[in-house]
Amino acid sequence: MHIPDGFLSPAVCVGTGTIAAGTLAVAFRKLDATLASRTVPLTGMVASLIFAGQMVNFPIGLPVSGHLIGGTLAAILLGPWGGCVALALVLFVQMALFSDGGWLAYGANVFNMGVVGSLGGYALYQAVRSRIAGPRGVLLGGMLAGWGSVMAAAACFCLEFWLSHPAGEFDLRKIWMLMASFHSLIGVGEALITGMILSVVLVHRPELVAAQITSTNPARIGRFVWTGVVAALIVAAFAAPFASEYGDGLEAVAEEAGFASHATESTGPLLNDYALPLPGTDRESPLWGKVATAMAGLLGTTVVLLLGWGLCQTLPRPLTPREDVHAG
Amino acid sequence: MTSPAATASAQPTHSRATILKVDRLSYRYSSGQWALADVSFEIGLREVVGLVGPNGAGKTTLLMHLNGLLFGVQRPMAQSAVTGVPPVAPAAIAAGSQGKTGGAVEVLGLAVSPATAPEVRRIVGLMFQDPDDQLFCPTVGDDVAFGPKNLGFPKDEIKRRVAEALAGVGLTGFEERSPLQLSFGERKRVCLAGVLACEPDLLALDEPSSNLDPRSRRGLIEILRSCRAAQLIATHDLEMILDLCTRVLVLDGGRIQADGRAFEILSDEHLMRTHGLEVPLSIQLGGRKSTLPGK
């Protein structure tokens, strides 16, 4: 997820960095208004928490294992602006301590994961929460947002990568397909980890994640299903056509501007225009690419929704206000 | 904030010898449970008072009221609920506070409220139980300077206070060290230095001796003994109370159960046992005499 230096051109780094810096400046102002004197301890602590939490491995039975990314979790705990700042902090420490993520690409990393991931993820979270009351909304919203923020960050990276190189060198659709298929897996993992952590918190200290949690209204279960379907469609719709329409559009612009003059039209022996030539697929047809990406989007969303539904079952139904535990 | 000139040295028109007056203070958790109920006591200038009680008695909650981290309510009428031993508060009763009562907690005549909290925090220094909750700066020097900086002192004054406070806890020359490199006892002393650097008139200490090895504990007791501010020490370390305090308050279930001379209260076996405490070994074994600790 961390973009190392070497992928993005200096111009793209400066551009995304400027946007990221501007957003952080706004975020600080918003934080002063909402968290006031808690800004430093709360944001800093959530950042350390996420940094440390990333060290806990979630094995998947392979040599590689998953871990929390935490952008959505930070946004849920601190609000979108706090999440944005917390992620910028985490990314900074990872860069300055481990050299994870490039120095010049820091702005791009903050933009992808902090600005787009955290703000976008929070918007998705709120959209779900406004429709589903109670802890289920928090859980489902958080999981969908976790998945969505990973995909959104991946999409941003594709675009930045594509913009960093001369037109025609890379096919945006193919990079996106590559990234989307990997990141839908990573996104499902992030959604699941986020959801499991949230469910622990929802059981023990529900007021930490949402001030106005009320007990679930049974009449809203119907709405719950509906919102799930709608959210799934939105995410899939966001993910799928990006590869085809948007890519085409950008390339068309590039072609018109004359940048794409040296773009090759040759069809490879192994991989044609749209990745793996499945038996029976028309090589000339752009259908496969769209289907594959849509599958990645749809499948990911469905899996996340199913997992979310499963986790919801583990939540206790009536939530009683927590007994305050204070040290004597 | 106010100018450095108008700081802790500003003496309110308060002629009595009390620094802290708590009057029928009650505090309720958001869950509805009462954490403090009708707590009343006073502390005289330079008086050193112990606060004992079982876990969950409300000691920390009470301390947090003293410098405006929590704001309780004052019950309209004191329900005659104070049970146990009748209070014997030599310094407290003398004052006979019939004047206007501004609030449940008054510090040097100043009612503690969100508006007065900054002023109150100049007078009352609060030391937390876990040093990691207090030491948040990258270096010891920064951390000790944090309070004076917030109080708006000029650079030289900050420097003087940091040096003095660190010397006071025996950590001269530790300015550039990171809290991460210090032992638990050292960190605890830095915390105390951070509070002392604000030069408070009342020190509120939450479990100052917990988790300390015997030598660090003894060192801390000596530091507190040499400190001239009034002190309210919440602790389970009853031997330390006998070493330091003239007077002790017993808090249990959010109520003051006893208030009196340290030796008398701590040697009352029935009272101690009722409130989850026990008579300190030094009294049980007869080694400790009923003398007041020398200052």
Added chain:
Amino acid sequence: MRADFLDRYARGNTVFHRLNPRTKLLLVLLIVIGVLLTPVGAWPVFGCLACGVYAALVIAEIPTKYILQRIGLLLPPVLGLALSAPISRGFQGGWELAATITCRSLLTFSAGLWLVNTTPFETLLGAMARLGLPNRFVELLAFMYRYTFVVFDELARMRTGQRSRTFSKPGLFALWISNASLLGMLLIRSLNRAERIHGAMCSRGWTGRMPEQS
């Protein structure tokens, strides 16, 4: 637990460890920009730079094994992305670009490794503050870095407690559940601690902003 695994080699004492951190930072940024601006296929330039960076790593006494380990972790995603160049052309060319991208990433990554392993975090932070990183961000970073160790300690203690009550090798599913509950509890504890820290800060006069010091 002394969490010095976070900056294992940064506290050495070589020429480069003693070098002014600002010089090092600017040097690395210069290398990064230089590498990015080096045209595709300029192998002699990349070769020279690689030799230079490797020499710097050796002089800084950073073990080759550690460097290879880190590069090994970085390589798969880098290769995957670099290969999208030939893929974009249906494997008809694009190889040179892929190789160049790989070279650029590895070079800049190694330069970054050199920087972070010759400069402790707080020194680096101080240098960046002098180079214009906003004060509020620096304060937050210092705070976060400080509490990273506390949270790590807490995590380690909780894990030990969990392990001491684990009597068989847990399956994958059980591991996920126990890890998630570990993190959930860590979250609750950390937020409680943040609240206490806030109280402690307020009790020493904190109002939300560090007072300006002349």
